[in-house]
Amino acid sequence: MSRGVRTLIFLAGAAGLGMLLVLAFLRCPPFGGDWHPYRDMAVPAALAHVTPNVVSSVNFDQRGLDTLGEETILLGSVLGATVLLRPGRHETRREPQDVGRVLQVTRLGGYVMLPLALTLGLDVVIHGHLTPGGGFQGGVVLATGLHLTYVAGSYPALRRLRPVSWYEYAEALGAGTFSVLGVVGLVTSAALLANFLPLGQFQQLFSSGTVLALSVATGCEVAAGVVVLLAAFLEQTIMIDSSRERAG
Numbered sequence: 001m002s003r004g005v006r007t008l009i010f011l012a013g014a015a016g017l018g019m020l021l022v023l024a025f026l027r028c029p030p031f032g033g034d035w036h037p038y039r040d041m042a043v044p045a046a047l048a049h050v051t052p053n054v055v056s057s058v059n060f061d062q063r064g065l066d067t068l069g070e071e072t073i074l075l076g077s078v079l080g081a082t083v084l085l086r087p088g089r090h091e092t093r094r095e096p097q098d099v100g101r102v103l104q105v106t107r108l109g110g111y112v113m114l115p116l117a118l119t120l121g122l123d124v125v126i127h128g129h130l131t132p133g134g135g136f137q138g139g140v141v142l143a144t145g146l147h148l149t150y151v152a153g154s155y156p157a158l159r160r161l162r163p164v165s166w167y168e169y170a171e172a173l174g175a176g177t178f179s180v181l182g183v184v185g186l187v188t189s190a191a192l193l194a195n196f197l198p199l200g201q202f203q204q205l206f207s208s209g210t211v212l213a214l215s216v217a218t219g220c221e222v223a224a225g226v227v228v229l230l231a232a233f234l235e236q237t238i239m240i241d242s243s244r245e246r247a248g
Helices: 003-026 037-048 054-062 064-084 104-126 135-146 155-161 164-189 210-238 243-247
Strands: 091-093 240-242
Touching: 037 054, 054 064, 054 210, 064 164, 064 210, 104 135, 104 210, 135 210, 155 210, 164 210
Parallel strands: none
Antiparallel strands: 091 240
């Protein structure tokens, strides 16, 4: 494809996007007004579906389709990064080298904080419909918590703790579960991602219908995706030997 054709395609897309932005700005409510339709609808909807955390209600109930798109973006980003970071023709794998001297207090802190970080991450995911948190936040905490072993100076221990193939399956499982729950809602209620589970009682763990299930699926997908992404970067940095490095 020539540069001129690429430019025409870009200009056509930019013109369409610009038109949509202009229409959106013209229809925006005036700044500082007292009309807040999303606020007025979001809070009652969250209470009606027994979801104390209004943010999770918005993410996994009222705008679940947008959240599914965000999950898909993360999945595509991880896939693209791992493809780009795979060994090239002039690169070979090597045994991981020593990360260098690590202070004993840093090593101790990493191993002590590891179970605490994992526990916190699970708590944020599982209780995301009741308290501030949810699948996205808890998934990031879980993924970064695993890498405290690397901060403690033990890359081999990190590799044993997170076999990448398992997390690849977990990422696909989380994204697939989210999609399946959406399809079930479509079949049972004629609306994608509509709630079809019992709502339970207010402030109880098993409540809020599909919000809890979607939060857990998101936590699984986000945690596994971030682990796979960081594994690709660490492997490229630590275990990949290029021909230029060998020549040097």
